Amino acid sequence: MENYIKILAIALITVILIQILSKKEQDISVLLSITVCCMILMAMLPFLDRIFDFVRKIQAIIHMDPENISILVKAVGIGLLTEIVSLICADGGNAALCKTVQLVGTAVILWLSIPVFTSLLDLVISVLGAI
């Protein structure tokens, strides 16, 4: 909880600093934004670790396929990174790059879920076979 308060404080100070710097030093303000975002993400990792431990615990209880859980966890990571990077791009004033990053994120998530799509297709075919 203490870390969370620290993260909030760092974020607020960074926003004020970026506001001051953006008038004179636009480049440094973008760099500062990227650096603080990375720092906050690193600080968030212990929280995520505990959350994924809980998810793994549920997975062990319900005997869910570990492959599906790994897809879910990867999707969370890809989704988070895509959103953060696209927002940084938007803050830097590059809308085209922001949209491209979102597109790449969606494509990677779709690529990740191809095995799930395949198993769903097999499932539907097996049901059709039962008719």
Add this chain to the structure above:
Amino acid sequence: MKRIILVLIIITGLITVIPEVYGAEMDFTAPQVPDSGRNLLPYIPESFAEGLLTVLDGVGALIYPAFRSACKGAIQIMGILLISAFLSGFSNTAVPVFRLVGCVCISLILLSTSNTFIRLGVDTIHELSAYGKLLLPVMTASLAAQGGITEASALYAGTAAFDAVLASLITGIMIPGVYAFLILSISSCFTEIKMLERIKEGIKGLITWALKIILYVFTGYLAITGVVSGTTDAMTLKAAKITISGVVPVVGGILSDASEAVLVGAATMKNAAGIYGILAVLAVCAGPFLQIGMQYLLLKITAAFGETTEGDGLSRLVKDFSAVMGLILAMTGVMGLLFLISTVCFMKGGA
């Protein structure tokens, strides 16, 4: 002395001739319970209450394993819904993946279970239909022997026709419809195409509507034939008794009384066969009905849990699977009810 010998000859002749006249055998015992229901009704009970208690006792023993297996599946689905709800909070971009993975996992768990229960329902319907084919001639013969020839033939024709129509409708149209409903549910879970949703609801509505209509028409048919043919048979029998006592000189009255005794005997046999028949239908139906019902209830509870944790996405899929269980329950119930109602009508019928 001559008169006594004459009376004895006529009574003996009456006993042997009556069954032939009504085209029936004097063996009015109901057919044995099929294998699937025999563990619930292993012997012929002395009374209806005793038989009912035996069936209920057997059903009670089935509750725990059915509940346990249904609970296991429900917990697994609740876990998937919880994981999906938990991870959905992180990223909007990844929400379709959570829904897809959740949909596949839930379908993998529920599809094999649902398939087992659909097969169980279909097997029960076939067994009921096969048992009905053995029970109905017995009930028809015993009702005819009691004097209700028109009523017996009308009841037999009606029940047999409705049984054939319902069995072929269920296996030929409704069960493929149920599978189509499942495929559409799985597809619409992650595509969110409204058209698929509407087609799915249409299929469900058609099946429910068809089952209701068949049961309404059947009960209506029974009500009409019961009133019309019952009155006809009563009048015919009364006229026959008056003719016998009037035409046959001297022993006409005695003959009329003897025929009354034979009719009472036939009624007793008919009721005994009917009671055993009802218990047998219950024994065949009760086990599968309870297992499917247990799965239906637990899926409903799971869907309600999903709505509170995950929202309307995956819980709608669970709700659809519970709807499938509801449809199978309805099909089995309608088939069982068809034979129960007709057996009761056979027992109630006769002059």
